[in-house]
Amino acid sequence: MLERDGYLEIEEIERIPGFPGREALSRKKVAILECAQEIPCDPCEAACPRGAITVGSRITNLPAIDPERCTGCGTCVARCPGLAIFVIDLTKPDHDVVTMPYEYLPLPEAGQEVACLDRRGAMLGSGRVKRISTAKANDRTAVVTVEVPKGLGMEVRAIRVNGRVLAGELEGVKEPSKEGLLPQGPEDPDDMLICRCEEVTRKEIIEAIREGAVTVDAVKRRTRAGMGLCQGRNCGKTVSRLIAEELGKPVSSVPPASKRPPVRPVKLSVFAAGEDVPDDDK
Amino acid sequence: MKRISDHPILGPLPEAREVWITVDGERLQAREGEPILAALLAHGIHVQNISRKKKAPRGLFCGIGRCTGCVMTVDGVPNVRTCVTPVRDGMVIETQEGLGKWGDRK
Numbered sequence: 001m002l003e004r005d006g007y008l009e010i011e012e013i014e015r016i017p018g019f020p021g022r023e024a025l026s027r028k029k030v031a032i033l034e035c036a037q038e039i040p041c042d043p044c045e046a047a048c049p050r051g052a053i054t055v056g057s058r059i060t061n062l063p064a065i066d067p068e069r070c071t072g073c074g075t076c077v078a079r080c081p082g083l084a085i086f087v088i089d090l091t092k093p094d095h096d097v098v099t100m101p102y103e104y105l106p107l108p109e110a111g112q113e114v115a116c117l118d119r120r121g122a123m124l125g126s127g128r129v130k131r132i133s134t135a136k137a138n139d140r141t142a143v144v145t146v147e148v149p150k151g152l153g154m155e156v157r158a159i160r161v162n163g164r165v166l167a168g169e170l171e172g173v174k175e176p177s178k179e180g181l182l183p184q185g186p187e188d189p190d191d192m193l194i195c196r197c198e199e200v201t202r203k204e205i206i207e208a209i210r211e212g213a214v215t216v217d218a219v220k221r222r223t224r225a226g227m228g229l230c231q232g233r234n235c236g237k238t239v240s241r242l243i244a245e246e247l248g249k250p251v252s253s254v255p256p257a258s259k260r261p262p263v264r265p266v267k268l269s270v271f272a273a274g275e276d277v278p279d280d281d282k
Numbered sequence: 283m284k285r286i287s288d289h290p291i292l293g294p295l296p297e298a299r300e301v302w303i304t305v306d307g308e309r310l311q312a313r314e315g316e317p318i319l320a321a322l323l324a325h326g327i328h329v330q331n332i333s334r335k336k337k338a339p340r341g342l343f344c345g346i347g348r349c350t351g352c353v354m355t356v357d358g359v360p361n362v363r364t365c366v367t368p369v370r371d372g373m374v375i376e377t378q379e380g381l382g383k384w385g386d387r388k
Contacts, residue, residue, distance in 0.1 A: 103291070105290050140291050140293075196340075196343065196349065196351060197350060198335070199333055199334070199335040199336050199338075228350070229350035229353065229361060229381075230348065230349050230350045233348050233349065234344070234348065234349050264347075
C-alpha cells in the first residue's frame with residue numbers, strides 16, 4: 001500500500017485513471033501512469049503529442065490515459081518528475097518489454113544484461129536492455145527499454161545495472177572514518193533532541209506529557225519545545241507523534257500547535273520600520 | 283576546497299565571480315551568489331554556531347532555511363540563515379554563540 005509501504009500494489013494501480021486497462025494491455029504497447037497521489041503536477045499532459053494524457057482543469061487531478069490515442073511512443077516517460085510513467089508491451093510471445101526512466105550512473109548500454117526489480121526493489125530476474133535514449137529533450141533522464149521475462153511486464157519497474165555500487169556494499173567503508181566528524185548522536189533515544197532550537201530532549205517531552213501536557217501547545221508551555229528560532233517548524237510534528245504514542249491515540253486526534261503569522265521569521269525591527277533595517281531583513 | 287565541479291545531473295559548475303569573505307577573522311575565497319553555507323562547507327567549516335543551552339556545535343541540518351541550524355552572525359546581524367543567504371563580496375561572518383549579539387553593522 002502506497003501510504004504505508006511507499007510503493008503501489010497492483011490492486012491500487014488498477015483503480016487509478018492512469019491504468020490503461022487489462023484489455024488494452026493485452027493487445028498493444030501502451031503507457032501506464034502509476035500516479036496515485038493528488039499533487040499539483042501536470043507536465044505529462046503537455047508531453048503527449050497525441051493528447052492521450054488528461055489531467056484537466058484541476059491541476060491536482062490524477063492523470064488519465066486514453067489507451068486508444070496512446071501509441072506507446074514513450075515521450076512522456078522522461079517528462080514525469082515523479083518517474084511514475086512507464087510504457088509496457090505485453091504482446092510479444094517470448095518476453096515483455098518495459099520502458100522506464102533511469103536516473104543512476106553508470107548508464108547501461110544497449111544489449112547489456114541487467115537485473116530486473118519490482119516496485120519494492122526486490123530482484124525478479126534478469127533482463128536485457130533493448131534501447132537507451134539520452135535525448136536532449138529528456139533533460140538528462142535516461143529512458144531505458146528493457147526486455148523482461150514473459151509475465152513480468154506489470155511487475156518490473158526498475159533495473160539494477162552491473163557496476164552500480166550501493167554505499168553499503170563498498171569494501172572498507174562499512175565503518176566510515178570518524179576523523180573530522182562531529183560527535184555522533186546520543187546512544188539513548190531518551191536523550192535525543194526533539195526541539196533542536198531550545199534543546200529539549202525526548203525524555204523531557206515524555207515527562208511533560210505524563211504530567212498532563214497533552215497538546216502541542218501545552219508541551220510547548222511546559223518545556224519551551226517550539227519556542228526557539230525555528231518556531232516549531234521542525235519539532236511540532238514529532239511532538240504530536242510523541243503525544244499520540246503516549247496516549248495510544250491516532251496523531252490526527254492531537255490538536256496541532258496554534259499557528260500565528262508571520263509564516264517566515266521576521267525581525268521586530270522590520271515592524272518598527274526604522275530606516276536602519278539591513279536589506280536582507282526587508 | 284571541496285566542490286563538485288562537474289555534477290552528473292546538474293552539469294558543470296556555472297561561472298561565478300570569485301569574491302572574498304571574512305570568516306572568524308580569516309579571509310576566504312567564495313563564489314559570489316552561492317549560499318554562505320556552501321562556501322563554508324567548501325572550506326571544510328562545518329560548525330556554524332554553538333548552541334545556547336548545551337554549548338554544542340551546530341551546523342547544516344535542513345539546508346533549506348527552515349531549521350535555523352546553520353545561523354551565524356553576518357555583518358553584525360545575528361541569526362542569519364547561512365544556507366539561504368547569498369555570498370556578497372566583503373561579507374564578515376562569525377561563528378555565533380547561542381542567540382548571538384548585534385554587532386557593528388557596515
